[in-house]
Amino acid sequence: MPLVPQLVWGEDASAAQVQQxxxxxxxxxxxxxxxxxxxxxxxxxxSASDDGFKARVAQTFYELGWESPEAKxxxxxxxxxxxxxxxxxxxxxxxxxxxxxxxxxxxxxNMRSDSNPLFRDKAACALAYDQIHLSEQQKVRxxxxxxxxxxxxxxxxxxxxxxxxxxxxxxTKGFEPGASWADREQKIRVWxxxxxxxxxxx
Amino acid sequence: xxxxARTIQGGxxxxxxxxxxxxxxxxxxxxxxAGALVRYSFDDDLVDTGPDTxxxxxxxxxxxxxxxxxxxxxxxxxxxxDVAGDRNFPELQGxxxxxxxxxxxxxxxxxxxxxxEELNIALAGPQWxxxxxxxxxxxxxxxxxxxxxxxxxxxxxxxxxRAFVWYVVDATYDIDAGTYDLTIRQEGLESPVADMRGQANxxxxxxxxxxxxxxxxxxxxxxxxxxxxxxxxLVGVDxxxxxxxxxxxxxxxxxxxxxxxxxxxxxxHPKPLPMMSLADLGIGSAETAALRQNGAGExxxxxxxxxxxxxxxxxxxxSRSILQSVIAWREGARALTDGDAELALAxxxxxxxxxxxxxxxxxxxxxxxxxLARWDExxxxxxxxxxxxxxxxxxxxxxxIIGLARGDLDAVEHQLRPSAESxxxxxxxxxxTLLWKGDAARAETFAHxxxxxxxxxxxxLWRERLGDAAFLSGxxxxxxxxxxxxxxxxxxxxxxxxxxxxxYFKLGDLEKERAFRERVYGSLRER
Numbered sequence: 146m147p148l149v150p151q152l153v154w155g156e157d158a159s160a161a162q163v164q165q166x167x168x169x170x171x172x173x174x175x176x177x178x179x180x181x182x183x184x185x186x187x188x189x190x191x192s193a194s195d196d197g198f199k200a201r202v203a204q205t206f207y208e209l210g211w212e213s214p215e216a217k218x219x220x221x222x223x224x225x226x227x228x229x230x231x232x233x234x235x236x237x238x239x240x241x242x243x244x245x246x247x248x249x250x251x252x253x254x255n256m257r258s259d260s261n262p263l264f265r266d267k268a269a270c271a272l273a274y275d276q277i278h279l280s281e282q283q284k285v286r287x288x289x290x291x292x293x294x295x296x297x298x299x300x301x302x303x304x305x306x307x308x309x310x311x312x313x314x315x316x317t318k319g320f321e322p323g324a325s326w327a328d329r330e331q332k333i334r335v336w337x338x339x340x341x342x343x344x345x346x347x
Numbered sequence: 348x349x350x351x352a353r354t355i356q357g358g359x360x361x362x363x364x365x366x367x368x369x370x371x372x373x374x375x376x377x378x379x380x381a382g383a384l385v386r387y388s389f390d391d392d393l394v395d396t397g398p399d400t401x402x403x404x405x406x407x408x409x410x411x412x413x414x415x416x417x418x419x420x421x422x423x424x425x426x427x428x429d430v431a432g433d434r435n436f437p438e439l440q441g442x443x444x445x446x447x448x449x450x451x452x453x454x455x456x457x458x459x460x461x462x463x464e465e466l467n468i469a470l471a472g473p474q475w476x477x478x479x480x481x482x483x484x485x486x487x488x489x490x491x492x493x494x495x496x497x498x499x500x501x502x503x504x505x506x507x508x509r510a511f512v513w514y515v516v517d518a519t520y521d522i523d524a525g526t527y528d529l530t531i532r533q534e535g536l537e538s539p540v541a542d543m544r545g546q547a548n549x550x551x552x553x554x555x556x557x558x559x560x561x562x563x564x565x566x567x568x569x570x571x572x573x574x575x576x577x578x579x580x581l582v583g584v585d586x587x588x589x590x591x592x593x594x595x596x597x598x599x600x601x602x603x604x605x606x607x608x609x610x611x612x613x614x615x616h617p618k619p620l621p622m623m624s625l626a627d628l629g630i631g632s633a634e635t636a637a638l639r640q641n642g643a644g645e646x647x648x649x650x651x652x653x654x655x656x657x658x659x660x661x662x663x664x665x666s667r668s669i670l671q672s673v674i675a676w677r678e679g680a681r682a683l684t685d686g687d688a689e690l691a692l693a694x695x696x697x698x699x700x701x702x703x704x705x706x707x708x709x710x711x712x713x714x715x716x717x718x719l720a721r722w723d724e725x726x727x728x729x730x731x732x733x734x735x736x737x738x739x740x741x742x743x744x745x746x747x748i749i750g751l752a753r754g755d756l757d758a759v760e761h762q763l764r765p766s767a768e769s770x771x772x773x774x775x776x777x778x779x780t781l782l783w784k785g786d787a788a789r790a791e792t793f794a795h796x797x798x799x800x801x802x803x804x805x806x807x808l809w810r811e812r813l814g815d816a817a818f819l820s821g822x823x824x825x826x827x828x829x830x831x832x833x834x835x836x837x838x839x840x841x842x843x844x845x846x847x848x849x850x851y852f853k854l855g856d857l858e859k860e861r862a863f864r865e866r867v868y869g870s871l872r873e874r
Contacts, residue, residue, distance in 0.1 A: 176434070210569070277567050277568060278568070281490070281502060311479075313478070313500075314478055314500035314550065315477070315478030315479040315480070315482060315483075315500055315549070315550025315551075315552065316478075316499075316500055316550055316551055316552075339499065339500075339501070342499075342501065343500075343501040343502075346501060346502065346503050346504065347502075
């Protein structure tokens with residue numbers, strides 16, 4: 146399977162060069178073009194038939210870390226793909242191109258409900274590390290969703306939700322994913338009290 | 348679950364490279380005073396960067412450099428300048444022996460030029476700048492114009508910051524309890540603008556150890572264009588150390604402070620002047636860019652800290668000449684300190700030859716000549732270089748030291764015979780020497796005589812000197828009157844504006860203080 150798809154670029158040499166840089170992971174060269182390169186990258190992503198190359202483009206979006214509604218729109222189309230590499234790169238890149246609420250909501254849903262444990266885990270990973278454009282109010286919503294996920298009936302979901310919270314805040318508030326329901330509820334109330342205080346201080 | 352533990356950047360610091368220079372280099376001093384773990388006033392002599400002191404990261408387009416434009420005390424602070432979109436951040440990071448229990452006292456002064464731009468200040472432990480145990484313990488940041496403390500993993504607004512106003516931060520961190528008390532005072536205000544007790548540390552982690560601090564712009568979004576200043580950083584285990592006059596809230600050292608500290612420190616013989624910025628050595632922005640282009644920034648740091656005696660053979664010009672000049676200046680400074688004025692003079696002259704704009708080498712050469720009692724040459728060289736030193740706080744003390752080295756003051760006074768033919772520089776030197784010796788009354792009488800009998804072109808200058816005498820004797824309002832009167836006849840009023848800025852600071856009129864200061868330095872917003 147060719148890594149660099151044969152796209153039609155006509156006379157646009159710079160676009161072809163961008164394609165080569167994506168394939169060669171030369172993000173520095175792409176970054177040097179500035180934000181005007183984003184539409185070209187989106188076009189590359191949407192035109193590509195090869196998931197491996199799309200994953201490279203998604204990784205480029207991740208590394209650039211530039212907010213882009215167009216990139217978010219393109220990436221969201223693959224946020225449920227079963228191609229492992231592409232799914233992981235898309236989940237990681239989304240938070241670095243957008244702070245839209247539906248990005249967080251989708252990742253929360255993937256973390257809690259995807260049938261593949263790896264995808265659930267990596268969605269939590271994205272929530273823990275990659276939501277770099279969130280406002281404090283948006284963080285409150287994210288934390289609220291993660292705290293709610295501590296009530297999930299699946300042990301691994303409770304565990305990854307707690308880990309995401311711990312990475313974000315440095316705390317567990319004594320929550321044990323494998324503890325009894327009553328103990329878990331007690332600690333969830335501690336988390337909720339903390340969140341209420343967080344919200345009140347904004 | 349191990350899958351989730353993807354590697355992340357270590358909070359503020361990804362990979363840390365220690366630069367041996369920071370635009371100014373001669374700064375920072377971890378003091379040996381009992382109870383003080385870290386003490387940087389940025390006014391002291393050279394100290395190596397390294398794992399036991401501090402490091403400076405200035406990747407990207409930002410910078411960390413000494414500044415004489417704004418300072419809370421002394422004559423220098425550190426300017427931290429971040430540039431959005433450069434994928435990096437400048438950082439001033441300091442280290443101290445790890446503290447695992449007890450209390451730690453943190454003190455520093457800060458001033459931002461734009462509270463809307465993000466800055467971050469943190470105290471952390473072996474887990475670096477992450478929210479976790481032994482990670483960040485104490486964390487201040489600006490957000491939407493507010494200074495914010497991160498406590499119990501959440502931001503807590505403290506107050507709306509003002510631009511170009513110094514804030515003095517005092518925190519007492521209880522390592523065992525994982526809590527801190529925080530007091531922040533604003534320049535010119537008596538009551539604290541923030542006063543909090545028993546706050547949970549950043550991640551609410553009792554027993555969280557600490558061994559480093561950091562000052563940066565932003566670390567994540569790369570959207571900050573902050574320019575801010577830090578001064579008087581002090582970390583100690585003894586509260587009394589923190590509250591020494593070192594940097595009492597609201598105080599800053601004025602031009603007379605340099606004079607006074609120089610008076611205390613100087614021996615009878617002229618010594619090399621302290622370096623205040625790389626510009627002293629003829630290293631401006633073009634030279635800095637050349638050094639960076641040749642990858643020689645680290646070499647400069649090594650030379651300044653005395654760890655590199657020779658320039659590598661393969662280093663191209665102009666970096667080669669720049670560094671050779673710095674080596675020659677350092678050798679001269681060492682020789683003069685050791686009492687070998689002949690060698691010192693030769694090395695300073697060599698440094699000047701290699702870097703003609705190195706003002707410090709030229710002045711140090713004069714100091715060497717004064718040591719050798721070659722007074723004709725002292726006078727000739729001084730006359731040539733004093734004009735470019737007019738706004739420098741080191742000049743009055745330097746002239747006084749030279750005057751003192753000259754010896755027989757009575758003979759000098761006789762030689763002067765105040766008249767239109769008097770040498771202005773020698774008279775100024777004589778006047779300053781009287782002040783240096785503590786004879787303010789005689790100095791003032793002499794200044795009045797010069798005012799009455801000297802050339803009209805020097806009347807403004809002598810009114811300024813009368814203001815100096817009044818200021819040094821503590822008569823601030825009289826000093827103000829002399830300075831104000833001098834402006835009408837002063838040929839070059841910059842130095843008077845600066846002193847009026849200091850006078851109005853002493854008198855508590857911060858608006859006038861700023862107005863006069865910005866006449867000289869302009870506003871950072873315009874830079």
